[in-house]
Amino acid sequence: MSNTKGYAAFNATDELKPFDFDRRELGPHDVKIEIDYCGVCHSDIHTAHNDWGMSEYPIVPGHEIVGHVTETGSEVTNVASGDLVAVGCMVDSCRECESCKNDLEQFCHKGMVMTYGSPDPVMGGVTHGGYSTQIVVNGYFVLKVSEKLDTKAVAPLLCAGITTYSPLRHWKVGKGQKVGVIGLGGLGHMGVKFAAALGAEVVMITTSPEKGNDARRLGASDVIISKDEEQMTAHAGTFDFLLNTIPVGHDVNPYMPLLKNDKTMVLVGATPVDLHSMGLIFGRKNIAGSLIGGIKETQEMLDFCAEHNIVSDIEMIELEEINTAWERVMNSDVKYRFVIDMKKFRS
Amino acid sequence: MSNTKGYAAFNATDELKPFDFDRRELGPHDVKIEIDYCGVCHSDIHTAHNDWGMSEYPIVPGHEIVGHVTETGSEVTNVASGDLVAVGCMVDSCRECESCKNDLEQFCHKGMVMTYGSPDPVMGGVTHGGYSTQIVVNGYFVLKVSEKLDTKAVAPLLCAGITTYSPLRHWKVGKGQKVGVIGLGGLGHMGVKFAAALGAEVVMITTSPEKGNDARRLGASDVIISKDEEQMTAHAGTFDFLLNTIPVGHDVNPYMPLLKNDKTMVLVGATPVDLHSMGLIFGRKNIAGSLIGGIKETQEMLDFCAEHNIVSDIEMIELEEINTAWERVMNSDVKYRFVIDMKKFRS
Numbered sequence: 306m307s308n309t310k311g312y313a314a315f316n317a318t319d320e321l322k323p324f325d326f327d328r329r330e331l332g333p334h335d336v337k338i339e340i341d342y343c344g345v346c347h348s349d350i351h352t353a354h355n356d357w358g359m360s361e362y363p364i365v366p367g368h369e370i371v372g373h374v375t376e377t378g379s380e381v382t383n384v385a386s387g388d389l390v391a392v393g394c395m396v397d398s399c400r401e402c403e404s405c406k407n408d409l410e411q412f413c414h415k416g417m418v419m420t421y422g423s424p425d426p427v428m429g430g431v432t433h434g435g436y437s438t439q440i441v442v443n444g445y446f447v448l449k450v451s452e453k454l455d456t457k458a459v460a461p462l463l464c465a466g467i468t469t470y471s472p473l474r475h476w477k478v479g480k481g482q483k484v485g486v487i488g489l490g491g492l493g494h495m496g497v498k499f500a501a502a503l504g505a506e507v508v509m510i511t512t513s514p515e516k517g518n519d520a521r522r523l524g525a526s527d528v529i530i531s532k533d534e535e536q537m538t539a540h541a542g543t544f545d546f547l548l549n550t551i552p553v554g555h556d557v558n559p560y561m562p563l564l565k566n567d568k569t570m571v572l573v574g575a576t577p578v579d580l581h582s583m584g585l586i587f588g589r590k591n592i593a594g595s596l597i598g599g600i601k602e603t604q605e606m607l608d609f610c611a612e613h614n615i616v617s618d619i620e621m622i623e624l625e626e627i628n629t630a631w632e633r634v635m636n637s638d639v640k641y642r643f644v645i646d647m648k649k650f651r652s
Numbered sequence: 653m654s655n656t657k658g659y660a661a662f663n664a665t666d667e668l669k670p671f672d673f674d675r676r677e678l679g680p681h682d683v684k685i686e687i688d689y690c691g692v693c694h695s696d697i698h699t700a701h702n703d704w705g706m707s708e709y710p711i712v713p714g715h716e717i718v719g720h721v722t723e724t725g726s727e728v729t730n731v732a733s734g735d736l737v738a739v740g741c742m743v744d745s746c747r748e749c750e751s752c753k754n755d756l757e758q759f760c761h762k763g764m765v766m767t768y769g770s771p772d773p774v775m776g777g778v779t780h781g782g783y784s785t786q787i788v789v790n791g792y793f794v795l796k797v798s799e800k801l802d803t804k805a806v807a808p809l810l811c812a813g814i815t816t817y818s819p820l821r822h823w824k825v826g827k828g829q830k831v832g833v834i835g836l837g838g839l840g841h842m843g844v845k846f847a848a849a850l851g852a853e854v855v856m857i858t859t860s861p862e863k864g865n866d867a868r869r870l871g872a873s874d875v876i877i878s879k880d881e882e883q884m885t886a887h888a889g890t891f892d893f894l895l896n897t898i899p900v901g902h903d904v905n906p907y908m909p910l911l912k913n914d915k916t917m918v919l920v921g922a923t924p925v926d927l928h929s930m931g932l933i934f935g936r937k938n939i940a941g942s943l944i945g946g947i948k949e950t951q952e953m954l955d956f957c958a959e960h961n962i963v964s965d966i967e968m969i970e971l972e973e974i975n976t977a978w979e980r981v982m983n984s985d986v987k988y989r990f991v992i993d994m995k996k997f998r999s
Contacts, residue, residue, distance in 0.1 A: 395662040404913060412913055412935050414889070475936070542761070566751060566759055569938070580927045582919040584943025588759050589822070591916070593941050594932025 311437030313363040314353035319626040328441045329427045336444045337376040343435035344369025344460035345643035358432040367435025368394040368420040369463040381444040391448040393463035399649030408599040451611035458616035461642040469496040470606040472571040480504035482545040489516045492550035494641040502613045617642045624650040660710040660785030661700035667975040675788045676774045683791045684723040690782035691716025691807035692990035714782025715741040715767040716810040728791040738795040740810035755946040798958035805963035808989040816843040818945030819918040819954040826853035835865045839897035841988040844870040849960045964989045970999040971997040
């Protein structure tokens with residue numbers, strides 16, 4: 306067992322506070338990682354606040370982890386000590402079910418073990434994430450990170466990145482296609498970057514006119530203000546794909562007419578939506594959901610980022626500033642992701 | 653112009669009453685049809701009652717029409733006098749847009765002309781449907797009907813039939829697949845027949861235990877009572893396709909766990925639904941809509957029915973009984989479709 310320092314939520318209402326705990330002994334398939342950076346995801350806050358009603362405390366949040374390997378178990382072959390690596394939203398799965406065999410560990414029939422807040426089969430209690438100095442993870446769930454990228458800004462790729470990359474790839478977004486990204490936040494800004502890098506014509510669809518310039522800087526060629534009916538009508542029936550990153554309950558009906566026949570809007574936010582089937586029936590349109598991505602695809606995404614020099618737009622914070630940072634995330638006051646400097650915290 | 657007798661709604665609240673009106677002169681591309689039978693669709697009632705807020709009166713409902721050709725325009729080549737034919741939900745479209753060119757006239761960019769209640773480009777007012785003695789239709793929208801089938805029971809195929817056949821074909825339902833049909837009414841009973849004829853294992857999913865035997869008679873191999881959580885859980889993750897025929901607002905969330913990863917539930921009812929993205933996100937599932945079918949596919953459906961001896965389960969009525977029949981439709985008290993004997997009305 307190895308002593309680990311971090312910050313934890315101890316209940317649904319209080320602020321995060323310092324928390325010392327033990328990581329498990331290194332098993333033969335395990336990798337020990339010294340955490341350098343950890344991104345701050347809105348899910349961290351939802352989980353700490355028990356918004357989804359499944360939280361067990363204490364919880365050490367954080368599933369956008371970048372660090373260095375410090376030790377490997379005897380059976381680990383994919384990484385070695387000193388390697389720059391990453392851990393995303395999952396740290397284990399059964400590896401035997403149909404989903405796991407199809408590289409969709411996020412849909413493991415026995416349930417994936419999430420990086421934090423999942424029942425911990427080894428240590429008891431729940432798993433603890435990246436708001437901490439180190440982590441011990443089954444090597445299969447450890448991703449390799451290129452040294453070419455700005456390491457700090459890689460962290461958010463592990464959730465915000467893969468969550469937007471995976472649906473763009475699954476629905477085969479690419480050249481010759483017009484793609485709308487709805488919502489410009491942590492996820493949306495990655496969606497714009499990826500869709501543009503994949504060769505699509507990208508349109509930002511937002512309620513906030515002031516986000517237009519930023520969307521264009523990120524790769525959008527056009528901006529639609531979704532409350533402007535004239536603009537929405539002008540683009541009706543022209544989109545090949547819509548990536549809806551809105552993280553809160555909303556009415557999806559106004560977006561459906563934007564799609565061509567037989568095309569799909571994908572929801573990546575976990576939220577109730579208002580839907581009338583009329584918008585699907587006319588034009589045989591689809592609404593789908595997508596959840597992060599499998600381990601193989603997450604590695605593919607990181608390699609794609611290295612090739613195309615894609616990272617997240619970030620603002621660095623220290624772990625001691627986490628409660629203020631969370632306030633700002635809840636107020637959508639970050640462009641576009643906070644990353645905790647765990648190197649500083651460690652030293 | 654030719655004098656036509658029928659029944660019409662004159663406003664949103666009163667009963668249907670007798671109505672005499674003129675059909676247009678036969679144009680070179682037109683076909684004149686003496687109507688033998690007309691099915692009674694729930695949409696007839698919605699339109700007459702102005703439930704969708706777009707109705708103009710008087711309206712002669714009816715878009716499940718079977719009859720005989722009595723006269724053809726000089727340019728008509730696909731049918732001839734005496735032929736047994738059918739007219740469904742559309743009587744015209746632009747024939748030039750991308751949807752029309754792709755045999756999806758129901759999504760015509762200029763708007764299809766519906767069989768009743770659409771602005772009538774020739775006669776002014778709105779188009780009049782099959783609760784009448786005769787109809788004049790562009791020959792392209794006239795379907796051929798096999799003499800092998802029970803003609804009376806063919807009528808509902810033109811809406812209830814194609815509405816369920818089209819999504820089953822588009823999503824490639826067939827052998828080796830487990831398909832759920834949600835709701836056993838006019839549409840649901842056709843969905844069960846078609847899915848079974850296509851070789852799928854069909855499961856009826858219903859709130860009404862008493863519908864189980866009937867579902868089995870129609871071709872279902874199993875029945876799930878949707879309010880029984882134990883049954884729903886036992887079938888979780890086993891369905892390749894769900895055809896949701898519920899015609900009124902409802903919560904779709906309980907059905908999503910039934911689907912395998914990446915599979916689709918199709919809505920064919922025009923209705924608001926309760927949806928939480930969680931049910932789509934886990935398993936990357938889809939909800940889609942489907943609207944009747946194009947003319948080419950409607951002919952394919954009628955030919956499929958002739959080949960597989962499929963017709964609707966019907967109860968015959970006279971046109972004078974239409975108001976009582978509508979009451980019963982609204983109470984779901986029909987197995988499974990009323991058909992008006994227009995032969996009797998004509999004579």
